[in-house]
Amino acid sequence: MNRAVRFHQTGGPEVLRLEEVPDPVPGRGEVLIRTSALGLNRAESMFRLGQYGIDPVFPSGLGYEAAGVIEAVGDGVTGFRVGQAVSVVPSFTMPDYPMHGELVLAPVHAVVVHPEQLSFEEAAAVWMKFITAYGGLIDIAGARAGDTVLIPAASSSVGLAPIQVAHRAGGPHPARLDVGAVLFKHLTIRGFELFEITTDDRRRAAAVEFVRDGLATGELAPVIDKVFPLEAIADAHRYRRPAVRSARSSSRSLGRRAGRKEVASVDVLSGGRRHFGVGLGWINQEMRNHGTNPDDRWRVMRERVEAMRQIWTRDIASYYGDFVDFDRITSWPKPVQRPHPPILVAGNGPNVAKRVISYGDEWIPMLRPGVLDHIAEFKKTARKPGSDEPIPVTLFGGDLADVDAYAAAGVDRVLFWVRPQDTAQMTRTVDEIARHLGDRLR
Structure with missing residues (x-):
């Protein structure tokens, strides 16, 4: 029996299982590989x-x-033979061709001859990062000698690779970024992903040739952090500290920049008058659209919140979690309120007090009703x-006529639901609220 890494629900590294499954059989245009790394x-x-952009099928x-x-x-497979050493270029979806197992199937277009100067471990750490870097810098941007290349998160795998690729393209050296020069170029940010290159036969072939030549000359060299046995796949994921890294990807980290x-x-x-409310909502489709699995929403x-507290209260902050993970970053300004603005947690369920x-x-x-x-x-x-001391409560969406009942229940603050109006009408509405509340205003 073959052993393959599988999971039956989304979650942390603990959901991963090394399971026995039938040996896969290659179909037309497929190659069966006994993996070494x-x-x-x-x-x-x-x-x-x-x-991820594609949902798993359990x-x-x-x-x-x-x-x-x-x-x-x-x-229909030509150009490859049984017993030949090979590696795999990501040019497929993980649900179609998962690579983490002892025996795996790969589409023939994704299979390349093993670079002879590399170990199997190195060959398994080459194609994704170097083709990603090649695609963005060379295929799309056409980087050449004299160009300025800005590489954020340069210590990550897809940060180290662009440094090497940029050197190979013309040998740029580390330097301070001239922000003024960048502004006057009126640059536009363009999104890019690996598969834009690897799913196009011509562009994939050019990328493989570029990387293979760079490996041969020593200009490109994979960097491996740590090697784990297959049985410790969950530990490997824990070590990698997955997820949404705030120092490396602000769009998926600390509240999407808000x-x-x-x-x-x-x-x-x-x-020092800011109050910071945090809540999740209840529309699962919206959560998924924003990159969050609804099952993980509370942990996210x-x-x-915990990560923001670290950043607000420390000059140099670090945080290590399953969804937010960063090491030694700085962020200014710091809040006026100490230790930070009050954090108001929303929710009406049975576990809200714990949160x-x-x-x-x-x-x-x-x-x-019943609040x-x-x-x-509470x-x-x-x-x-x-x-x-009782924990303060702010009621959202209160009615001005019921403030006495709110006070009797222990409400400390009320946010009134004010509909959009023109300036004059809004001024009258605010004045009316102020007159009604009288001494309660503070």
Whole structure:
């Protein structure tokens, strides 16, 4: 029996299993490879978490990169033979061709002859990062000597590769970025992914030739952090610290930028009057569209809040979680309020008190039937560890006529739902609220 890495639900490294499955049989245009080494990249971590561009189909395999020896070939396969050493260029989807197993199938277009100067481990760590770098810098941007190349997260695998590729393209040297020169070029950011190159036969062939030549001259050399046995695949994922790395990818890290710097900046500009509310919503399709698996939403929110606290309260901050992971970053300005602006945790479910106590400062429920009874119970029973003080409650969507009932239930602050109006009407509405509240305003 073949052993393959599979998972039956999205989640952390603990969902991975090394399972016995029938030996795969190559079909037409397919190659069966007995693997000697597998490559682990950010893509596998995101796929396992359900945060990749393609959803897993359970039970799901995973893996884009592998190197080994051909065990068998299917009909129509030419140019390869049984016993030949090969490696795999990611040019397929993980649900179709998962590479993490002892015996794996690969489409023949993705199979390349093993670079003889590399070990199997090195060959399994070559194609994704170097073709990604080649595609962005050479195929699309046409980088050449004299160009300026800005490489964020340059210590990551797909950060180290562009440095080597850029050197091969013309030998640029590290230098300070002339921001003014960049601004006057009126540059446009263009999105790019590996498969734009690897699913095009002509462009893939050019990329493989570029990388292979660079490996032969020594201008390109894979960097391997650590090697794990297949049985320790979950440990390998833990070591990789997957996910959404704030220092490396701000679009998927701390609240999609509506986070650490913006909150701190508004707190400074307002003289310390900012309150920061966090909530999840309930529309699963919307969560997936924003890159979050609904099953992970509470853990994602908690890690983002905890990470922002680290950034707000430390000159040099680090955070290591399953969804947010960064090492030694700085961010300014710092909030005026100490230790940071109050964090208001939204939610109405049975576990909301635990979440407020764990990583919030206040609770912000939405007005709904029965909410005042819930608030009264919360004020009586919810306490931060080591404190006898009730936790503040802000009611969202309150009605001006019911403020006395809110106060009796223990509400500390009310956010009124004010509909869009022109300036004059809005001024009258705010004045009316102020007159009604009187001494309660503060």
